[in-house]
Amino acid sequence: MISLDLSSTAIRALSSSMLSCPKLENFDLSDGKFIETFNLHSRSLRTLNLDGCSSLKEILVASEKMTSLDLSRTAIHALSSSMLSCSKLENFDLSDCKFIETFNLHSGSLRTLNLNGCSSLKEISVASEKMISLDLSGTAIHALSSSMLSCPKLEIFDLSDCKFIERFNLHSRSLRTLNLNGCSSLKEITVASEKMTSLNLSGTAICALSSSMLSCPKLEIFDVSDCKFIESFNLPLRSLRILYLDGCSSLKEISVTAGEMMGIFLSGCKLIESLNLHSKSLKELHLGGFSFVEEISVASEKITKLKFSSATIPSLSLSIGHPLSLEVLDLSGSNIESFPANIKNLSMLKELSLRGCRELVSLPELPPSLRKLCLRDCRKLMSLPEELPPSLIVLELDYCKLMSLPEELPPNLDIYTLEFGGVFKTAGKIPMLRGFTLNKRRTSS
Template sequence: KTAVEICRLPLRTPNFTGMPNLEYVNFYKCSNLEEVHHSMGYCRKLIRLSLSYCKSLKRFPCVNVESLESLSLGYCSSLEKFPEIHGRMKPEIQIHMLGSGIRELPSSYFQYQTHITDLHLSFMKNLVALPSSICRLKSLVSLNVWGCQKLESLPEVIGDLENLEELDARGTLISRPPSTIVRLNKLKILKFEKRDGVHFEFPPVVAEGLRSLVHLNLSDCNLIDGGLPEDIGSLSSLKELYLNGNNFEHLPRSIAQLGALRILHLRDCKRLTRLPELPPELNELHVDCHTAMKSIHDFVTKRKKLQCVIFESFDYEDDAHNDYIYNLFAHALFQNISSLRHDISASDSLSENVFTIVHPRKKIPSWFHHQGWDSSVSVNLPENWYIPDKFLGFAVCFNGSLIDTTAQLIPVCDDGMTCITQKLTLFNHSECDTELSGSLKRDTEFAIHFLLVPLVVLWDTFEANGKTPNDYGIIRLSFTGEMNKYGVRLLYKEEPEDETLLQMRLNNNEPTEHPLRKGIQQR
C-alpha cells in the first residue's frame, strides 16, 4: 500500500503524477493548504482521501473516484466548489461535507448512491439549494441540513423520500416547505427552528399525512396566526411540539385533538394572549410565567395529567422577584383547586397529582410557612384551625424525588383518641420523572414540586368516632424518597390579600415591591 500523510504542508500539495498506486492520503488539519494539485485526478487506485479541517483550501480541481471509498471535506470552510469527478463512483463511497463552504452538490453523487441511508450536510454555510436528484435516494432515513444558513428551499419532490424518518432543517432560510412534505408518512422527527427574520409557513393541510411524526420543532419561525395548519390536530402520533419564540396570538383549536401529545413548548411567545384547550394526555408544558398564570385554572380543573409546568423566564440574579413569582404560582395553583372541592370529596386523585416548576435557585417559596430538610415534619395546628367550607387541605412543596407521603393527624389530648393515618402514593409523579424531555431530565435537581393533601382524603369519619378535625392538634407528614427540602402550608379558600396580588399579576401590573412576601412575613 502507498500512503501520504502530511500534517504541515506549504500552500499546495505535491504533484501526484509519479504516484499511480497511491491509496491513502491524509491532509487532516493542514491549515495552510490552499490547493490540491490537479494530478490527484489521475490516482485511480486512491481509496481514502482526507482533507477535513483544511480551512484555507480553496482549489481542488478534480478527484478520481474509481476506487475511492471515503472522501472527507468536512470543515473545509474556504472550499466553495466540489471537485470534478473522474470515473464512476462505487456504491459504497462515503463523502463527508459537514461544515464545508461548498455552494452546490454534485448531482452525479446522488444518481449512483441510491443505497445511502444518512446524509449529513450540516453547517455548509454557502449551500443555497439541494439537487432534486437527492429525492432518488429511496433508502434515505436521515437528512440533516442544520445550520446551512443560505439554504432557501427543499426539492419540490421531497415527498418521494418514502423511507425518510428524520429531517433537520434548523437554522436555514427555508420559509415554505413543499406541500409534498406531508407525504412523508414514515417521518418521525421534523425540525425547522429558525434564525431571526425568517417568516415560516407550514403547509396549510396535513390531514392524512405525516402519520408517524413524533417530534415537530417550529421554534423561532416567526409564525403568526395562520402559520400553523388548522388541522394540526390530525397528527395522531405527535408527542413533542416545540413552538417557542413565535408571534401568533392564538393557536389552532385542533391542538386539543393531539391525543398523543406529551410535551408542549410555548416559551417566549410574547403575543400569545391565552393558551388553547390543551390535549388530554399532555404531561409537560414549557411556558412563560405570565401566560401560565392566566391559564392556571385550566391546568388544575381540566388537565389532571399535566404535572410539569416549566417556567424558563426567571431573572436568575433577582432572588426577591423570583420568590415573588414562586409565591404567585403556588398561591394560584392551590387556590384554583378550591373550584374542585366537590370532586375532591369524591376522589383522592388530586392528592396524587404533582405540579413542577424548574429554576436553578430551587428555593422553597416563602409562601410555605413551615420549611425544613428532614424526611418528616410535624406542624402544630392553631386552635380552631379547621373552618368548615374554608379549609381545603395541606399544601406541600418539595425539592427532590418523592415516592409517597404518609399524612397523620394527631389528637390534641391523649384521652384514648387514635391518630388518623393515610398513605398517599404519588404514582403520577414517578411517571412524570420517567417521561420528562431530555432538557428537563438534566434539570431535575433544580425542580420544585407542588402537591395537595386534601383534608377529605385524610379525614376518616369512622376513625374520628364523632370527633371534629379541631380535636386534632398536629399534622405529621412523612416522606419516602430522596427529599432535599420541603415546605408546608395550611390551605384555605379565598385568601383576599393573595387574590389581589394575583389579579395585579394577571393585569401585567407588577408592583415595584413584593407585598406578597412582605405580607407573609408579617403574619
C-alpha cells in the same frame, strides 16, 4: 513491522527510500508540523494518518490495499487522480483543508468522504458507486446538481453552514439523512427520497413549504427551527415523529396531522394565534414565547410532557384531549393567574413547574400523584393549598412571599427551599428535611 507511529515529530520529509517496511499496514504521521512533501508507494499499507500536518502541500500516495486516508488540516491546494493511486480507498478525510478550491474524484470503492470546513471549496465533482456518507459542511459551494454528484447509494449528506447555496434540488432513492442547517441563503428546495427519515432545514431563508417541494414518505424527524420567514406550516407528513419549529418568529398558522407524532417544539413562535394538533401518539409538546395565542387544542392519547413557558396567556383556553396521561406540566415564565380546579384530576401528573409565574395568585387542590412542585419566583402567590400531595418530595418556594404554610407538610419531602420569601407561620410541624434552607429572619411556631 505492521504499525509505525511518528505523530508529533519534527520530521520534514519522507519517501519510500527512507522506509523499508514491506509489511507496514498502519502509518501515523499526524501533527507532523514540518512535513511539506510526502511520497509513498506501498503494497501493504491500509491506513495513513496525516491529520494536522499543517505544512504539507504536496502528496503522492500509491497503495493497492489502502482503505483509510486522513489528510485533514493540511495545506494541500489540489488533488488529482495522478496524486492518489488507492483503488480500494473507502474512507477519505480532508476536513479543514482551507486551501482546496476544487475537488474532482471518481472512485469505485469510496464509502465516506469528509470535506467539512474546506472553506475555499467552490466546485466539486464526485462519483462513487459505494459512497454512503458525504460531508460538505462549511464549504463555499454555491450550487449542487445531480451531474456533480453520482452516488447512487448515498445515505447521509451534510451541507450545513454552506452560506452561499440559494437553491437545492435532489432526487435520491437511497438518502436517509440530509442536513442543510445554517444554509442562510437557501430559499428554494426540492427533495425527493423514498428512504429519507431525517431532514434539517434550520436557519435557512426558506419562506414556504409545500407537498410538491418535499416528497419524503418516510420522514420521521423534521427540523425547521429558526426559519424566520416561514408564516404557515401545513404538510401531510404521515410518518413524522419529531417536529422542530423553535424560533420561527413569523409563523402564524400551524396544522399538523401525523399518526406517529411523538414530539413538537414551538418555543419562540411569537405570532401564533391558535394551535390545533392531532396525533394519537404525541408524548411531548414544547411551547413558549407566544404573545397572541388564545386557544390551544391538543388531541393525543399518550401525551406525557407539556412545556409552555415565557408566554402571555392570562385567559388561555387550553384543551388537552385525554389529559390523564400527562406526567410533566411546565408553565414557567408565563403570566398565568390561576388554574382550573380540575387539575386535581390529572392522576398521572408527577411534576408541575411554575417558576417565574409572577402573576400567579392561587393554586387549587393538586393531584395526589405530584412528586415535584416548583414555585420559585411566584411573587404574587401568598398561600398554598390547605393540603399538599402526600407523595411530594421536591418543593421549591424561593422568592415567594408566602404568609403561611399548610398545617401538615408531606412526610417524604426531601428538598424544600424558602430563600428570600415572606415571613410565615405554620401551626403544624415541619418534618425532617434534606436540603432545608430557611432565612434567619423567618419565624416558625
